[in-house]
């Protein structure tokens with residue numbers, strides 16, 4: 001029998017302060033899910049309740065998997081052993097070659113680190129790099145939370161909606177001055193061109209100026225190029241690493257160009273040289289303690305994506321063409337309705353501003369972007385994300401619209417049929433006009449796109465009637 005005396009019990013309880021289990025760390029008590037994932041769940045709930053919803057809230061490339069990738073994954077399925085922390089060598093070699101072909105950037109396999117998506121790699125980079133982080137306002141929902149989780153301060157850099165939210169050296173210098181005045185020490189800048197949420201892309205001369213500015217200030221650039229392959233065709237993508245190779249890190253992956261977000265495969269390209277090698281060592285050490293490696297079969301299949309293959313390159317080019325067609329069609333509708341919106345250059349996002357209707361919206365109890373998004377979801381069944389999720393002031397009436405789900409050819413068809421329809425759409429893509437060059441694009445009838453155009457006409461018509 002256990003002979004615990006009252007004396008022993010007292011000695012034990014004195015050593016530990018009594019508390020309930022599952023207590024959250026104080027710094028994590030207010031954490032909430034990423035708004036993009038939250039809106040996706042809200043839409044799924046609405047649909048499960050039988051409420052039709054126009055899903056402009058979640059940016060997910062929806063084209064069917066390319067058969068070359070499917071076959072490569074099937075062949076690699078028995079690879080059950082762990083991959084090296086930085087990724088299998090053949091994949092890192094293929095990614096290095098891909099950088100040369102697609103970005104004109106030469107790098108070696110040693111400079112490549114593969115991970116389970118670019119998102120954890122971005123976080124790992126923020127963990128190992130020194131300093132507070134300059135982030136354009138607006139910018140992707142996860143940068144701010146990741147920076148804070150890593151223990152740094154977010155240093156917002158102002159952008160001008162009337163100037164397509166361009167990142168300028170003047171705004172960067174202003175942000176650094178303000179940061180220093182408040183005790184922050186920015187050493188890192190996140191550049192996301194093409195941008196989520198604006199859909200904009202920096203012109204080559206702006207990228208060159210940015211590289212020169214970062215070099216002059218000893219700032220590391222993390223260039224998130226996850227949408228680089230999805231340029232719509234009227235402006236080429238240029239990486240800051242072209243102008244500032246010694247201080248730029250590129251991140252990218254399979255999620256957007258290869259419509260394979262669920263495969264969770266991303267990469268980081270580190271600078272060459274001694275300092276780049278030190279960064280690589282730290283990044284691999286961190287990865288080894290957290291995720292060990294990306295999934296081996298996925299890594300092996302991904303070799304195919306980054307190895308020269310005309311058919312896959314055509315697939316990516318055509319996906320970009322369709323994203324461009326759909327995004328510009330909705331952009332044209334908004335512009336015709338008098339909604340200010342930066343012209344999209346890549347990817348599948350629009351970032352319109354509803355400020356002209358601010359007075360009318362007050363009558364509906366709407367004074368913030370969050371309220372506007374909620375109102376549109378409740379009253380018009382349109383799912384969007386408010387600017388505040390992208391670091392904007394709460395009263396900004398800008399919303400991010402994702403057009404990626406508007407490429408669906410027919411609603412309600414089974415997944416297999418939908419895939420076949422999307423393949424047909426991809427086959428027609430080369431005939432589509434380059435957006436922005438020929439006015440209103442003409443192309444295939446897409447019911448979700450037509451629904452979105454009609455719904456916005458109705459919404460703006462109603463807002464006008466209130467004014």
Ligand SMILES: Cc1ncc(COP(=O)(O)O)c(C=O)c1O
Pocket residue numbers: 059116117118119120140192195196224226252253254255261264265266
């Ligand atoms: C700007 C941006 N960066 C990074 C990511 C993350 O991509 P991944 O699937 O590689 O983690 C996303 C995904 O939505 C994104 O929009």
